Amino acid sequence: MMLEFRWPLLGVIIPVFIIGFTAYGSHYFILRHHLSTTQQVIYECFVSMIWVSYILAIYTSPGQPPKEYTPKTGEWKRYCTKCQNYKPPRTHHCSKCNVCVMEMDHHCPWTLNCVGANNLPHFMRFLFWVIVGTTYLFVQLCKRIVGYYNDSDKPIYLIQKSELIAVVVFTPIDLLVLLSISLLFIRCLINIGKGMTQIEIWEWDRIDSQFYSKRLWKSIRLNYKQLYGKQLPELSTWTNKTPIDEDGFPLEELERDEEGEESADSQQGIAQEGASQQSDTDQDFNGDEGEDDKIVPENFTIDDLIFPYDYGIWGNLKHFLGSPFMWLVPWGKSRNNNGFTIEPSLDYKEDDQLGLPWPPDGGNQNISIPTPSDDELRSIGNYSELKRQLDPRYNAKRSSWHNDMGESLHDYGVYIDDSDDDKL
Numbered sequence: 209m210m211l212e213f214r215w216p217l218l219g220v221i222i223p224v225f226i227i228g229f230t231a232y233g234s235h236y237f238i239l240r241h242h243l244s245t246t247q248q249v250i251y252e253c254f255v256s257m258i259w260v261s262y263i264l265a266i267y268t269s270p271g272q273p274p275k276e277y278t279p280k281t282g283e284w285k286r287y288c289t290k291c292q293n294y295k296p297p298r299t300h301h302c303s304k305c306n307v308c309v310m311e312m313d314h315h316c317p318w319t320l321n322c323v324g325a326n327n328l329p330h331f332m333r334f335l336f337w338v339i340v341g342t343t344y345l346f347v348q349l350c351k352r353i354v355g356y357y358n359d360s361d362k363p364i365y366l367i368q369k370s371e372l373i374a375v376v377v378f379t380p381i382d383l384l385v386l387l388s389i390s391l392l393f394i395r396c397l398i399n400i401g402k403g404m405t406q407i408e409i410w411e412w413d414r415i416d417s418q419f420y421s422k423r424l425w426k427s428i429r430l431n432y433k434q435l436y437g438k439q440l441p442e443l444s445t446w447t448n449k450t451p452i453d454e455d456g457f458p459l460e461e462l463e464r465d466e467e468g469e470e471s472a473d474s475q476q477g478i479a480q481e482g483a484s485q486q487s488d489t490d491q492d493f494n495g496d497e498g499e500d501d502k503i504v505p506e507n508f509t510i511d512d513l514i515f516p517y518d519y520g521i522w523g524n525l526k527h528f529l530g531s532p533f534m535w536l537v538p539w540g541k542s543r544n545n546n547g548f549t550i551e552p553s554l555d556y557k558e559d560d561q562l563g564l565p566w567p568p569d570g571g572n573q574n575i576s577i578p579t580p581s582d583d584e585l586r587s588i589g590n591y592s593e594l595k596r597q598l599d600p601r602y603n604a605k606r607s608s609w610h611n612d613m614g615e616s617l618h619d620y621g622v623y624i625d626d627s628d629d630d631k632l
């Protein structure tokens with residue numbers, strides 16, 4: 209769950225206090241007695257880099273779209289009712305900053321600012337320098353602890369008490385900061401490697417969890433028809449040519465042997481089941497002419513879905529963090545600091561199957577899907593499929609979906625207005 213302070217200013221006061229107290233307290237009480245002048249200067253350089261990148265992450269605008277932005281062909285026409293402006297792809301309106309933020313990653317309570325296209329490099333540098341500083345300090349604290357252990361046979365009055373207390377106080381604080389920031393840093397790096405912001409990771413998880421739901425495909429089909437003026441063609445997998453079950457056996461053989469009973473576990477099975485079950489309740493939600501034979505494609509998996517802005521790990525790193533030579537300098541910028549002219553990846557442009565902007569069910573969220581009746585649920589032989597169908601998130605709207613950690617779009621600071629994502 210994202211953190212929200214009752215007094216937002218605390219989000220900055222707490223880190224400022226922890227950084228100042230730990231960095232200078234440990235220098236004064238411990239490090240100056242044991243480090244050479246050069247080592248102390250190096251340590252203070254690390255501390256200064258933490259301050260500089262933190263201040264830049266707070267004060268640098270995350271990047272707002274230009275007022276005159278108009279969506280290009282093939283983009284969602286997403287209109288922000290708050291800013292009265294069209295939103296470029298990957299842009300969201302932040303309810304805390306009350307502006308639209310390009311490539312919005314999340315609203316950060318610790319910087320009182322959004323992390324977006326413009327200031328993500330500052331944010332990442334801040335995390336990086338905190339890890340460097342706390343690691344350096346941790347090594348020095350460990351040396352002191354080993355020193356005390358070796359001196360344990362000496363009389364107590366030979367040990368400087370203020371230093372001993374400082375070691376006891378700063379070691380747990382330093383370790384806690386080091387571990388928590390490292391986890392956050394790794395999480396952000398993984399996201400960047402995938403080419404996605406935290407919000408887009410959330411969106412991917414949502415689509416993954418709803419991948420065989422009628423809501424998702426009904427919405428995708430309507431979007432496709434609106435964008436291309438024709439029905440969605442039959443989709444076929446290009447990643448999982450031969451669907452396999454959890455134990456690695458080809459699914460089709462199992463199906464033949466056991467008439468599909470045991471194999472419903474796999475994605476293929478689920479897709480088929482979704483489709484056959486759909487035909488029973490066809491007329492209930494059959495809104496569009498002639499498209500409803502099979503709403504959920506039978507042979508298409510989440511791995512076949514192409515995220516439009518994945519340029520490969522190296523390309524993604526450069527996209528978000530800029531040139532590698534500038535990664536560590538305080539003025540280094542992302543490659544995309546005018547985040548509204550983002551070119552989709554080559555893979556996406558060459559995709560001749562779905563070819564819908566992100567998220568593929570971005571429009572037409574107001575679709576009502578009837579809850580399956582008890583009989584329908586009873587007819588589902590497979591436990592994991594039944595569990596999936598009974599999850600209230602399975603057919604939930606984007607605005608009410610939450611991930612396994614309980615995070616909804618609101619927790620990232622995104623202002624949710626159904627109408628703004630409802631047009632093509």
Ligand SMILES: [Zn+2]
Nearest residue numbers: 288291301308
């Ligand atoms: Zn806005």
Ligand SMILES: [Zn+2]
Nearest residue numbers: 302305315322
């Ligand atoms: Zn914000």
